[in-house]
Amino acid sequence: MFTGIIETAASITQIEKDNENIHFTLTCPIVQELKIDQSLSHDGVCLTVVALSPDTYTVTAIKETLEKTNLGSWSVGGEVNLERAMKLGDRLDGHIVQGHVDQTGICLSVEEAGGSWYYTFGYATAQNNITIEKGSITVNGVSLTVVNSKANEFSVAIIPYTYEHTNFKHIKAGTVVNLEFDVVGKYVARLHALRN
Structure with a gap:
């Protein structure tokens, strides 16, 4: 975990x-x-x-x-x-991440925004993974908050600290990344699929 x-x-x-x-x-x-x-x-x-x-x-x-x-x-x-792995009793500063990548995504664009950056990623929808506005997503192991959630793409805002201390500084349009969708969202999507 x-x-x-x-x-x-x-x-x-x-x-x-x-x-x-x-x-x-x-x-x-x-x-x-x-x-x-x-x-x-x-x-x-x-x-x-x-x-x-x-x-x-x-x-x-x-x-x-x-x-x-x-x-x-x-x-x-x-x-x-x-x-x-996190230690039992530690603060949970990000969100619950299992380390089980659901699928890859591709960086569609990187936009500089006055000292921070907006990265937009696209992904195939065949596995029924979803994002929601202000929900959690893991990109290359980094816990992030979703902005601009769409059916098969989403954006994240990257602050300078994250940019400098992770491999986000190497990600550009066309870079393939690992995506782990929020575990709670995956259970909700699965339950919804079973009911339909």
């Missing part, structure tokens, strides 16, 4: 294909604090630490994860948003 409040950035140092799996080796400022079998959110994807060295750690993505996320497009040197 995560909050969508990014703790630090990780840099990809090695990518190794293993049948249908991919092993990603990364480095970050908190490597010394990590342990084997620990869950970490990488751009919103919950992955388990499977190996450690003094300066790096390794996680493995299976076929299912690769099909539903943007991990297959990661490259050495890429920057990834990183968050450790």
Whole structure:
């Protein structure tokens, strides 16, 4: 369980294909604090630490994860948003994030707005995921508030702190991102679908 409040950035140092799996080796400022079998959110994807060295750690993505996320497009040197699982009793500064990406989306536009930025993302509606105005959405693991909610797109406002401390500074029109829709909204949409 995560909050969508990014703790630090990780840099990809090695990518190794293993049948249908991919092993990603990364480095970050908190490597010394990590342990084997620990869950970490990488751009919103919950992955388990499977190996450690003094300066790096390794996680493995299976076929299912690769099909539903943007991990297959990661490259050495890429920057990834990183968050450790929340501790019981901590403040929930973002919203409840499971680390289970629902689907990818694509950045349609980035607009500068007097020191902040509006990012608009589009997504396929086949999975019946929805957003609502002022609801929560997770983009690349970042907990955000939806503005301008539409049937297959939404916008978010990014403040300078988030821009500088996450990989939002690298997102531009055409960038594919990981989306996790609000868990409460998903249950409501599912119940609605069952009644119709």
